[in-house]
Amino acid sequence: MGTGVPLLLVEDDRQLAAMLEQILSGEGYDVDVAPDGQRGLHLGLTRRYDVLVLDRGLPAIEGLDLLARLRSRGVQTPALVLSALGNPADRVAGLDAGAEDYMSKPFDLDELAARLRALRRRNHDEATTIRVPGGSLDVGSREVALSSGASVSLTERESALLEELARRPRQVFSRPDLLDRVFPDAEDEGVVDTYVYYLRRKLGRASVSTVRGAGYRLGDA
Template identity: 65%
Template sequence: MGEPRILVVEDDARLCAMLTELLEGAGYGVAVARDGQRALHEGLAGAYDVILLDRGLPALDGLDVLTRLRRSGVTTPTLVLSALGNPADRVEGLDRGAEDYLAKPFDVAELLARLRALLRRHELAAPALRVPGGVLDVTTRSVRLDDGGEVALSERECGLLEQLARHPRQVLSRRELLAAAFPEADDQGVVDTYVHYLRRKLGRTAVRTVRGLGYRLGAAT
């Protein structure tokens, strides 16, 4: 479903620019957050395959960002990239929810290899995403229904449903869903259109409207 997307969370402007150039050159789509609050917002709202996370951030510490993401049900694989590299620091990072930890200064080839390994492990261990009436398979872009049937989805329908399913207890705004599932679009009305398509395929209560706030995953019919 397109190039892997990485969220780079780094407050050092030069290092952030270097990482962005490196990762884009390796074929990744890159988004940047320069402080902890922005990182938390992007992590909650965006569809990223990996988060590359610095610890010492303005506004909110990197590990606090990670803790809040995990408590909110966000399972995006995270590699902590930090100048704090002694064993106790690495243990703390892993205990707080990181899948990997790399100390600065780092070797570029090693960083890229670790990112590839994270992506492979995530693809192999991707959890089943429960949706109303069945299970979403993002690989085949289909919902395997509890009654044994199957519903095929378009790429955009699948992307939208995946976002809702990854945050089943959260209300996501139209703006957040637009950024996560339709990054190439700029009209929030596209979200409403694809919510309509999903309801038509999975039932009217598959996606719930929360008036004035946005949408959340609904219930089976």
């Protein structure tokens, strides 16, 4: 991934996907393109994105089924569905499947860009506070407000690790995954264990669960 806003585009029309990738890259997005639902599911579960753009009529896994699978695995990234199916019942089905927005093909490119900006703003406003075991994490201040009324200050890396786990509370992260996502400048997977220890020392052992032979996930998820 580059330095832009990470976006996953799942679209099987190669010509349309190439055009959207070029236009969205010009809007400041770092676009990953998946040509089918299976690849989209893999990327959606293994990488972190700020927004998803999904077609419905996809090979391997249909678009709304893909979105439902991502939501069931704890991926709450805001999603916009682009589809030739545009009657009211289709829109309702898309929103009920977990999409935040729905646009019919053909669509206006400027309107698409504006809707994606609105999704990002809305998600940013909602994501400043994230539920964690025993309280909530304020991402900006790196403070955990405990249900007891006390607050705990985290370091930048402690907060980044807790946020990564909390964004996908049902997902089990391997040590290599967390090393890549949270500690990209480190090489030793032991740094992950070290910061899990730090979080448990500050927030209690139940804050992070160990899944034997697999890795870590948010505690009490």
